[in-house]
Amino acid sequence: xxxxxxxxxxxxxxxxxxxxxxxxxxxxxxxxxxxxxxxxxxxxxxxxxxxxxxxxxxxxxxxxxxxxxxxxxxxxxxxxxxxxxxxxxxxxxxxxxxxxxxxxxxxxxxxxxxxxxxxxxxxxxxxxxxxxxxxxxxxxxxxxxxxxxxxxxxxxxxxxxxxxxxxxxxxxxxxxxxxxxxxxxxxxxxxxxxxxxxxxxxxxxxxxxxxxxxxxxxxxxxxxxxxxxxxxxxxxxxxxxxxxxxxxxxxxxxxxxxxxxxxxxxxxxxxxxxxxxxxxxxxxxxxxxxxxxxxxxxxxxxxxxxxxxxxxxxxxxxxxxxxxxxxxxxxxxxxxxxxxxxxxxxxxxxxxxxxxxxxxxxxxxxxxxxxxxxxxxxxxxxxxxxxxxxxxxxxxxxxxxxxxxxxxxxxxxxxxxxxxxxxxxxxxxxxxxxxxxxxxxxxxxxxxxxxxxxxxxxxxxxxxxxxxxxxxxxxxxxxxxxxxxxxxxxxxxxxxxxxxxxxxxxxxxxxxxxxxxxxxxxxxxxxxxxxxxxxxxxxxxxxxxxxxxxxxxxxxxxxxxxxxxxxxxxxxxxxxxxxxxxxxxxxxxxxxxxxxxxxxxxxxxxxxxxxxxxxxxxxxxxxxxxxxxxxxxxxxxxxxxxxxxxxxxxxxxxxxxxxxxxxxxxxxxxxxxxxxxxxxxxxxxxxxxxxxxxxxxxxxxxxxxxxxxxxxxxxxxxxxxxxxxxxx
Ligand SMILES: Nc1nc2c(c(=O)[nH]1)N[C@H]1C(S)=C(S)[C@@H](COP(=O)(O)OP(=O)(O)OC[C@H]3O[C@@H](n4cnc5c(=O)[nH]c(N)nc54)[C@H](O)[C@@H]3O)O[C@H]1N2
Ligand SMILES: Nc1nc2c(c(=O)[nH]1)N[C@H]1C(S)=C(S)[C@@H](COP(=O)(O)OP(=O)(O)OC[C@H]3O[C@@H](n4cnc5c(=O)[nH]c(N)nc54)[C@H](O)[C@@H]3O)O[C@H]1N2
Ligand code: SF4
Ligand SMILES: [Mo]
Numbered sequence: 001x002x003x004x005x006x007x008x009x010x011x012x013x014x015x016x017x018x019x020x021x022x023x024x025x026x027x028x029x030x031x032x033x034x035x036x037x038x039x040x041x042x043x044x045x046x047x048x049x050x051x052x053x054x055x056x057x058x059x060x061x062x063x064x065x066x067x068x069x070x071x072x073x074x075x076x077x078x079x080x081x082x083x084x085x086x087x088x089x090x091x092x093x094x095x096x097x098x099x100x101x102x103x104x105x106x107x108x109x110x111x112x113x114x115x116x117x118x119x120x121x122x123x124x125x126x127x128x129x130x131x132x133x134x135x136x137x138x139x140x141x142x143x144x145x146x147x148x149x150x151x152x153x154x155x156x157x158x159x160x161x162x163x164x165x166x167x168x169x170x171x172x173x174x175x176x177x178x179x180x181x182x183x184x185x186x187x188x189x190x191x192x193x194x195x196x197x198x199x200x201x202x203x204x205x206x207x208x209x210x211x212x213x214x215x216x217x218x219x220x221x222x223x224x225x226x227x228x229x230x231x232x233x234x235x236x237x238x239x240x241x242x243x244x245x246x247x248x249x250x251x252x253x254x255x256x257x258x259x260x261x262x263x264x265x266x267x268x269x270x271x272x273x274x275x276x277x278x279x280x281x282x283x284x285x286x287x288x289x290x291x292x293x294x295x296x297x298x299x300x301x302x303x304x305x306x307x308x309x310x311x312x313x314x315x316x317x318x319x320x321x322x323x324x325x326x327x328x329x330x331x332x333x334x335x336x337x338x339x340x341x342x343x344x345x346x347x348x349x350x351x352x353x354x355x356x357x358x359x360x361x362x363x364x365x366x367x368x369x370x371x372x373x374x375x376x377x378x379x380x381x382x383x384x385x386x387x388x389x390x391x392x393x394x395x396x397x398x399x400x401x402x403x404x405x406x407x408x409x410x411x412x413x414x415x416x417x418x419x420x421x422x423x424x425x426x427x428x429x430x431x432x433x434x435x436x437x438x439x440x441x442x443x444x445x446x447x448x449x450x451x452x453x454x455x456x457x458x459x460x461x462x463x464x465x466x467x468x469x470x471x472x473x474x475x476x477x478x479x480x481x482x483x484x485x486x487x488x489x490x491x492x493x494x495x496x497x498x499x500x501x502x503x504x505x506x507x508x509x510x511x512x513x514x515x516x517x518x519x520x521x522x523x524x525x526x527x528x529x530x531x532x533x534x535x536x537x538x539x540x541x542x543x544x545x546x547x548x549x550x551x552x553x554x555x556x557x558x559x560x561x562x563x564x565x566x567x568x569x570x571x572x573x574x575x576x577x578x579x580x581x582x583x584x585x586x587x588x589x590x591x592x593x594x595x596x597x598x599x600x601x602x603x604x605x606x607x608x609x610x611x612x613x614x615x616x617x618x619x620x621x622x623x624x625x626x627x628x629x630x631x632x633x634x635x636x637x638x639x640x641x642x643x644x645x646x647x648x649x650x651x652x653x654x655x656x657x658x659x660x661x662x663x664x665x666x667x668x669x670x671x672x673x674x675x676x677x678x679x680x681x682x683x684x685x686x687x688x689x690x691x692x693x694x695x696x697x698x699x700x701x702x703x704x705x706x707x708x709x710x711x712x713x714x715x716x717x718x719x720x721x722x723x724x725x726x727x728x
Contacts, residue, residue, distance in 0.1 A: 006030050012040050012558045013462040014445045015054045016118040017617055020185040020192040021447050022046040022054055023460065023560055032466050034058025034441070042559035045458040046192030051185060052615045052627065057440065059624045065689045066422045067436035069471070075432070080424060085473060088433050089485045095416045095432070097488035099389050106359075108486070109137035109378065109387040113395020114145070114618060121437070121475035123448035124531060126393060128501050132483035136356060136370070137378055137387050143371040144401055144716045145304065146188055148312030151366050151713040154351030155585035156320055158575025160367055161344070161452060164320060164335035165189045166299035167566055168197045168455040171333045173295035174208040175288065177233050177315075178305025178719075182217035184612045187303050190338075190447075190454040195221070197455070207295075209288070211236065211280075212305060213609055214637065214677055215670035227672045230609050231720030232278040233302065234311040234595055236285065237318035239274030241266040243289035244325045251293070251327040254570050258584025262321055265584065265592050277599060279672075292326050297333025299323060305609065308718040311595055312710035317588050324583060329570075336566040337573055340452040341459040341549055342535035343542070346512075350575045353587055353712065359385045363714045371714030372401045373706040379410035389416040391482070394437075398426040399619040399681055402708075402716040403658050404701035420478055423620065424688050426699075435482065437475035441465040446532055457563035459541075461532060461554040463525075474498070476528060502527030506534060513538055523551045591712050604722035608656065608703055611637070611677045619681035622697075623689040634682035634697025635666035638725075639673040651728035654678075656721055658705040661698045662728050676723065678703070 010027045023043025027036040037057050039050035053060075070088035071080045099107050110133050116122030130138065142150070154160035166174055168191050179187065181194035191197055198221060201208055210222040211233065219225035228236060244250050245263045252259065271282035292298045300322045306315045320329065328334025354364030360377040363370060370378070375397065379387045390411065398408045411417060411430035419431035428434050437443070445462040468474060473481070480497040484490065491497045506527070510516050522530040522537075533551035541547040541563060554561060576582050615627040622628055636654065643649070643665065653662050654676070663678065671677055682697025700718075708717040 008035065011465050012042070013441070013465055014447065014460055015057060016115075016440055016445055017053050017057065018185050019187050019190050019450050019453070020046070020049075020051075020194065021190055021450055021454075021460070022049055022051075022192045024050065024054055024057065026058070026441065026465060028441075028465065032441075034061065040559055043460070044560055044562040045454075045456060049193035049196065053617055053621060056624050056626050059626065060621060061440045063623055065623055067424060067434060070436065071424065071434040073432050080434070085481075088435060089481055091433055092418055092482065092485040093488055093490065096389060096486045099415060103388055104385070105134045106137055106385040107388045108133055108135050109139065109375065109390045110135060111372070111375065111390065111392045111395050111397055112140040113393065113397070113400070114141045115394035116140075117449045118447070119394070119475060120444050120446055120448075120528065121479055122394065124528065125476040125479035125498070125501065128483045129391070129393070129479050129486070132486045133391065136365070138369050139372045139375050140369055141372070141395060141400060142367070143369060143373065143714055144308065144718070146307055147366055147713040147715045148307045148710055149188055149316040151313050151353060152316040152320065152588070154353065154367075155587060156317065156582050157573060158350040159347055159573070160351050162337060162573050162575075163188055163453055164323060164329060164337055165453050165455055166301040167297070167333050167336045168194075168201065170565070171201065171297050171299045172206040173291060173298035174201060174206070175211070175292060175298070175300045176208060176218070176222075177211040177228070177236075177300070177302040178307070179301065179303035180212065180216040180218045180612060182221060183614045188453050189301060189303070190450045207291070213672045213675045214611065226280055226284065229277065229279050229603060229672075230607050230675055231309045231311065233306045233309070234314040234318060235269060235274045235277045236280055237300070237315060237322060238266050238269035238595075239271050239278075239285040240289045240292065240322055241318060241325065242269045243271060243286050244293060244322070247286075247289070249289060249293035250325045252324055253327040253331060254324060254329055254581050256324060256581040256583045257578050258582060261584035261589060265589055268596060273599070292322060297331070298326055298328050299333070299335045301335070305719055308610070308716055309720055310598075310708065310710060310717050311591070312715050313712040314588060314591055314595055317585075321583060324581060329581070330568045332566070332568075337569040338452050338454045338566060339457050339540050339563075339569065340448070340454070341457070341539045341541050341563060342446065342448055342451075342532065343538040344448070344452070347575060350577055359383070363709065366713055371709055371716070372397060373709050373714065373716045375401065376403060376407045376410040376706060379414065388414060390414055391418045391486075392427060392431070393420045396425055396427045396619040399683055399699055399701060401706070402701055402704040402718065403706035404683075404699050405659060406706065418482070420475070420482070425620070426683065426687070429686075435478050437478065438468055438472045439466065442468050442472070443475060444528060456565060458560055459536075459549070459554060459563060460560035461551070462558070499527045502531050506531060509534055509538070513544070515544065587712055594711060605674065606642070606723050606725060607675055608654070608721040608723045609675055609677050609719040610700060611679050613679055616679065616681060622682065622684060622692040622695055625691055628691060628695040633695070634663070634679055636663045637666050637668050637671045637677040639671050639675070640667045640669065641673050642676070642725075643667050646725050648725060648727055652725045653728050654703060654723050654725055656703040656705060656723045657707075659702040661702050663698050676725070680718070
């Protein structure tokens with residue numbers, strides 16, 4: 001790649017691995033080898049914080065098992081060989097248009113994985129691919145993750161991206177459910193050094209309470225930890241809402257509609273009813289309500305443990321209902337809305353749910369997507385509109401989607417599959433063509449998505465630290481070329497397809513902004529930078545919007561730019577028809593009946609939940625030596641009482657409605673009796689990645705069941721899955 005002619009250098013760059021967006025200082029030798037990664041002390045947001053994943057970013061980036069050339073699979077022998085870009089795109093250009101000509105656009109499905117939220121290509125150039133495919137069979141990790149929050153925000157505020165985050169640095173009281181930021185570093189709450197921010201909360205006299213069926217590292221730091229039966233958070237939060245009304249503790253400070261409807265909906269969920277279902281004592285429910293109402297400022301925050309559950313959307317809704325009822329929504333120290341610096345998609349119409357439905361199960365569309373829990377159905381069920389080919393970008397749904405092995409079977413039966421991925425892995429092994437992105441350090445970085453969920457307004461742009469090699473394409477260019485190939489087109493000689501895409505977007509954006517004559521003023525080395533400059537200039541701090549921000553300002557501040565604490569943003573943000581916060585959206589009130597009905601069902605004797613591990617990153621960090629082993633192993637946490645009661649030792653067979661696996665047991669007092677926990681992203685037994693194969697683990701999603709979803713959002717259910725355990 002780069003000849004070793006440079007002097008060693010240390011350069012700043014944002015870490016792209018998780019939502020904490022830490023600033024890093026990366027030392028590179030004379031060539032392209034990373035010799036050290038440290039936290040960037042000059043970053044005003046992360047202030048030098050780094051975790052073990054960030055510290056090993058160089059090893060991940062230089063992983064000898066990563067793909068460096070396009071790969072083409074020979075179906076007869078099921079072997080992959082390196083190919084040229086021309087051959088790879090040529091094959092796609094031959095196969096996909098054939099399928100769409102015969103079976104229509106719906107015959108090609110698209111799955112977008114988590115790293116798309118962390119790459120510039122994911123934000124700026126995946127949309128081109130979506131437009132080229134023009135398929136309703138669009139799926140992503142969002143419906144295995146945060147869709148319930150986005151649906152609830154969409155219904156309450158009119159925009160699914162208007163997501164309130166706890167004002168972590170100023171709050172006096174934080175009630176946190178189903179999140180473990182000491183391991184995950186936070187999610188839908190961009191907060192580098194989350195642990196330090198929680199300690200600061202305590203040091204300034206505040207309190208934080210964790211609700212989790214496991215006594216996590218976060219729970220141990222907390223002032224109080226409450227065990228909760230998996231999947232029962234909506235009852236707990238309804239109990240708090242009930243109490244706020246019953247004891248006249250409400251102090252609503254934003255303009256809302258539907259207060260009485262919420263009071264009525266909460267009426268049946270008395271603290272006593274809640275105790276029965278959640279295991280949380282009635283007086284604790286009442287005390288939590290009093291503490292939330294009485295604290296000078298307070299915020300409720302609930303994350304993946306509560307999203308990927310049977311009542312995910314109701315839970316997320318109730319979080320914001322409580323934030324409203326206690327006078328903390330959009331108020332400093334409460335739950336607030338960040339103001340990202342880059343102009344995003346300008347929405348003018350209120351969010352609508354279920355504009356169309358999935359073909360096989362009739363599940364509702366949300367944000368243009370269908371639930372990943374029905375992807376296998378759409379591939380396997382014959383008929384008009386059946387998916388016959390797939391494109392996956394930065395995803396590993398065989399390990400990350402519910403009923404993963406069923407999805408693997410479905411992929412195996414496809415006519416054609418293309419994956420854009422760093423690795424040949426559990427998912428991409430079914431692809432006919434794999435297109436590899438370049439190294440992380442060869443890619444530019446700006447957190448278009450995550451900075452809209454930050455606990456402090458901030459912006460940072462990183463140029464690529466290393467140039468592309470002669471035979472490499474940027475991931476953005478891969479998207480542009482893939483979009484062409486899918487529509488049967490070839491790049492015109494002398495035309496860079498990426499620049500053409502960017503030019504189109506720039507022209508349209510300038511036109512919409514009434515600045516068509518300003519094209520010549522855009523700064524930047526290439527069309528991507530010019531797009532960023534444009535989004536910054538038109539953004540809330542932008543030079544073309546009464547402010548000073550543009551690309552040059554970020555280039556002059558390579559360690560990041562502090563844009564100040566969160567500010568109240570209502571009512572301007574509201575896109576609801578009423579221009580009020582919709583506290584009781586019909587689609588959610590309708591789902592309360594389901595919650596109520598479930599009260600009559602007996603709770604299962606044993607349920608499965610997930611967990612994240614500090615040195616793990618979903619499914620794709622297990623090939624980095626220093627990250628695997630020790631505490632980072634794929635074991636089933638089980639309470640010793642359950643272990644003894646069931647006569648288990650060493651390993652157990654875990655069975656669910658969806659499947660069975662044999663797994664190593666790890667007894668711990670830190671989990672509720674009646675609950676077992678298995679991390680996801682493991683199951684690398686057949687992997688070509690040597691380190692990952694040696695630490696294979698098992699696929700937790702062989703147990704999760706794709707027939708179960710959170711009804712309003714269609715989100716997958718990973719927590720509270722009924723299981724039985726028997727000796728292995
Ligand atoms: N049981 C259970 N299942 C879960 C969860 C759980 O808690 N429990 N969590 C869910 C959640 S929150 C999520 S977000 C999903 C994640 O689900 P996915 O996004 O499907 O899975 P990842 O493991 O993140 O896989 C990312 C893939 O992208 C590739 N990759 C990495 N960087 C890049 C890049 O820059 N470009 C490209 N093109 N590829 C790249 C990796 O090699 C890997 O194949 O899993 C979900 N699944
Ligand atoms: N180190 C590391 N960091 C990561 C990731 C990773 O894989 N590893 N993944 C990233 C991704 S994609 C995401 S989305 C975020 C997620 O970030 P977090 O939301 O913080 O995710 P977890 O650490 O899995 O914490 C979820 C907690 O929910 C608990 N839980 C399970 N079921 C229930 C329930 O029914 N009710 C309640 N109240 N709690 C429950 C689990 O025991 C667990 O402790 O993390 C990101 N950061
Ligand atoms: S916390 Fe997240 S962003 Fe920060 S260094 Fe670790 S992986 Fe990177
Ligand atoms: Mo996620």
